[in-house]
Amino acid sequence: xxxxxxxxEKLIVVDCKGHLLGRLASYVAKELLNGQKIVCVRxxxxxxxxxxxxxxxxxxxxxxxxxxxxxxRGPFHYRAPSRMxxxxxxxxxxxxxxxxxxxxxxxxxxxxxxxxxxxxxxVVIPGALRALRLKPHRKYCRLGDLSARVGWSHNDLxxxxxxxxxxxSKAFSAQKQTIEGLKQKAKAHVTTLLAQNKLKLDNxxxxxxxxxxxDRKAKSDKRKAARKQAAADKKKVSA
Numbered sequence: 033x034x035x036x037x038x039x040x041e042k043l044i045v046v047d048c049k050g051h052l053l054g055r056l057a058s059y060v061a062k063e064l065l066n067g068q069k070i071v072c073v074r075x076x077x078x079x080x081x082x083x084x085x086x087x088x089x090x091x092x093x094x095x096x097x098x099x100x101x102x103x104x105r106g107p108f109h110y111r112a113p114s115r116m117x118x119x120x121x122x123x124x125x126x127x128x129x130x131x132x133x134x135x136x137x138x139x140x141x142x143x144x145x146x147x148x149x150x151x152x153x154x155v156v157i158p159g160a161l162r163a164l165r166l167k168p169h170r171k172y173c174r175l176g177d178l179s180a181r182v183g184w185s186h187n188d189l190x191x192x193x194x195x196x197x198x199x200x201s202k203a204f205s206a207q208k209q210t211i212e213g214l215k216q217k218a219k220a221h222v223t224t225l226l227a228q229n230k231l232k233l234d235n236x237x238x239x240x241x242x243x244x245x246x247d248r249k250a251k252s253d254k255r256k257a258a259r260k261q262a263a264a265d266k267k268k269v270s271a
Contacts, residue, residue, distance in 0.1 A: 076176030
């Protein structure tokens with residue numbers, strides 16, 4: 033499975049670089065049927081078992097299959113890597129069922145890594161990686177090179193765009209690491225200052241003074257005495 037937790041996320045972006053075509057298609061098809069939305073990016077970097085020349089001969093044989101009565105109705109032979117993956121996944125879904133149509137609507141395939149998926153977290157599928165599933169001595173080829181041999185004309189363009197994207201990505205990553213380093217230094221500095229202030233407060237002794245209690249009786253007696261004195265003064269003046 034793509035997610036070890038088996039939890040459904042809103043969207044999963046799969047980086048197809050280094051994956052085998054058939055194994056990748058099978059895992060993606062299963063997750064689509066389970067209700068997961070998936071976007072496959074960098075489809076031109078998918079690997080196909082077998083040498084480039086052998087796969088080119090197989091594709092030329094595949095091109096022979098045409099509709100006898102009306103070729104315009106199919107089968108259609110896609111040359112773009114994303115459409116090749118798209119067709120492989122479609123062949124692994126149930127045919128002419130509503131469940132299959134809904135699952136297929138959750139899939140997106142892209143050459144390169146366009147916006148906004150270049151800023152999103154990407155995952156790989158360990159069960160479909162060529163480095164883990166194909167023996168080291170076996171030959172393989174890149175799907176983008178195969179597509180370029182059979183009629184796809186955007187291989188060089190995608191390579192240039194990916195080179196520019198990787199340069200921007202490295203600059204963004206370096207800036208992010210610098211900011212994170214400054215944040216860590218600031219946190220350490222604040223922690224040190226707090227520890228020093230706490231030590232000073234612990235060493236300093238403050239006098240404990242009890243709050244003054246309000247003596248209501250004393251104040252009342254004082255007011256009565258003042259009134260008596262005022263009355264006595266008034267009698268003297270009148271006399």
